[in-house]
Amino acid sequence: MTGPTELAERFGTPSYVYDLDRVAAARDDLFAALPDEVEVFYAAKANPHPELLRELRSGGTRGCRAEISSVGELDAALRAGFPGDRILYTGPGKTTGELTEALTRGVRLFSTESYGDLRRVGETALKLGLTADCLIRVNNATGAAATSIRMTGVPSQFGFDSETLPGLAAALREVPGTTIAGLHFFPLSNAKDEASLVAEFRHTVATAAALQDALGVTFRFLDIGGGFAAPYAVQGERPVYGGLRDALAETLDEHFPGWRDGTPRIACESGRYLVADSGTLLTSVVNVKDSRDTRYLVLDAGINTFGGMSGLGRILPVSVEPHESAGADGTPASLAGPLCTPGDLLGRNVPLPELAPGDLLTVPNAGAYGPTASLLMFLGRPAPAEIVVRGDALVSVSRIQHTRTYDHGQAL
Numbered sequence: 001m002t003g004p005t006e007l008a009e010r011f012g013t014p015s016y017v018y019d020l021d022r023v024a025a026a027r028d029d030l031f032a033a034l035p036d037e038v039e040v041f042y043a044a045k046a047n048p049h050p051e052l053l054r055e056l057r058s059g060g061t062r063g064c065r066a067e068i069s070s071v072g073e074l075d076a077a078l079r080a081g082f083p084g085d086r087i088l089y090t091g092p093g094k095t096t097g098e099l100t101e102a103l104t105r106g107v108r109l110f111s112t113e114s115y116g117d118l119r120r121v122g123e124t125a126l127k128l129g130l131t132a133d134c135l136i137r138v139n140n141a142t143g144a145a146a147t148s149i150r151m152t153g154v155p156s157q158f159g160f161d162s163e164t165l166p167g168l169a170a171a172l173r174e175v176p177g178t179t180i181a182g183l184h185f186f187p188l189s190n191a192k193d194e195a196s197l198v199a200e201f202r203h204t205v206a207t208a209a210a211l212q213d214a215l216g217v218t219f220r221f222l223d224i225g226g227g228f229a230a231p232y233a234v235q236g237e238r239p240v241y242g243g244l245r246d247a248l249a250e251t252l253d254e255h256f257p258g259w260r261d262g263t264p265r266i267a268c269e270s271g272r273y274l275v276a277d278s279g280t281l282l283t284s285v286v287n288v289k290d291s292r293d294t295r296y297l298v299l300d301a302g303i304n305t306f307g308g309m310s311g312l313g314r315i316l317p318v319s320v321e322p323h324e325s326a327g328a329d330g331t332p333a334s335l336a337g338p339l340c341t342p343g344d345l346l347g348r349n350v351p352l353p354e355l356a357p358g359d360l361l362t363v364p365n366a367g368a369y370g371p372t373a374s375l376l377m378f379l380g381r382p383a384p385a386e387i388v389v390r391g392d393a394l395v396s397v398s399r400i401q402h403t404r405t406y407d408h409g410q411a412l
């Protein structure tokens with residue numbers, strides 16, 4: 001009942017299928033790879049679908065907390081049942097309006113990216129008669145691992161530069177409306193392998209211990225970031241991190257002897273690892289055309305559906321599989337989307353059998369950074385259907401709507 005062909009026939013393409021059983025498996029695997037005391041934040045930006053959020057929240061003491069960065073993600077997290085005190089609000093551009101809403105709706109933990117950001121959190125909390133727990137996000141001057149997306153050690157809108165942080169200690173401790181709960185690191189995404197992940201965590205924990213001394217604050221909370229990897233729109237399996245649990249416990253024992261008793265509480269964060277392999281994109285061939293020496297398969301999914309976080313000029317190494325067994329090997333083709341821009345290409349020179357209009361293709365491991373990371377509104381096509389299943393059972397089918405509403409003037 002929940003095979004790609006049936007779902008495509010019933011709900012059309014392009015569409016995403018997310019399997020909650022696989023979300024739960026990823027959640028359980030990640031918790032199992034970490035020491036028992038370590039908490040996990042799910043970065044909602046990877047996929048804010050409410051049913052995926054709810055699945056990640058469940059799992060008892062081994063359920064995720066939520067990391068959000070907008071009022072929209074706040075809504076999604078609250079709707080999925082996360083209480084405000086299980087939510088961490090992050091991001092470099094938190095406005096007074098957003099902070100007011102987050103605090104009013106129960107969020108108390110904020111990652112702060114600069115002195116100005118910390119002051120704004122404090123001012124907003126004070127106006128509401130509250131105190132905000134703040135993590136100081138650190139842009140570490142040095143890193144340890146080889147990684148594909150490095151977010152640290154260079155100038156950045158994210159985090160306090162580690163080298164100048166000690167000099168700010170007195171000022172940071174005195175910001176009205178705030179208490180410093182600890183630090184937040186997010187030095188890398190999609191680590192190459194377990195060794196680089198472990199090396200980066202070791203480096204982060206040692207840096208955190210040095211900064212605890214320099215800041216003169218006993219940390220209650222330490223978010224050491226992530227970097228847990230997952231295949232993205234290509235074949236492959238989530239990595240198994242068999243040695244991480246012991247390596248992390250050892251480095252925490254060395255630098256934060258009270259961590260097992262909760263001083264500080266330790267958290268990691270992840271987006272893609274938790275949801276990437278739960279998702280499959282279903283797309284149909286609309287046209288096949290040859291231009292000079294290149295064959296184009298024009299699909300109904302382009303960078304408006306699967307944008308890879310921007311789509312603009314960046315071609316992902318997408319792999320697609322024909323769904324019903326097609327004929328003999330065909331000509332390698334460029335995979336184009338339906339948009340009126342030459343930038344709407346999902347792949348070049350992709351080996352595929354002979355295909356015809358109407359044939360169904362699937363893109364594997366597409367559960368992270370899908371619709372909401374795409375150019376969803378460009379050219380005004382409907383958003384893809386998002387089909388949630390649990391194994392063989394159909395759970396829900398929904399679609400993001402984009403409609404114009406008027407704040408001033410009126411609709412034509």
Ligand SMILES: *Cc1c(COP(=O)(O)O)cnc(C)c1O
Binds near residue numbers: 269272
């Ligand atoms: C994007 C982001 C994540 C999630 O990254 P993944 O590579 O998907 O795990 C976690 N933390 C922060 C601060 C982020 O910005």
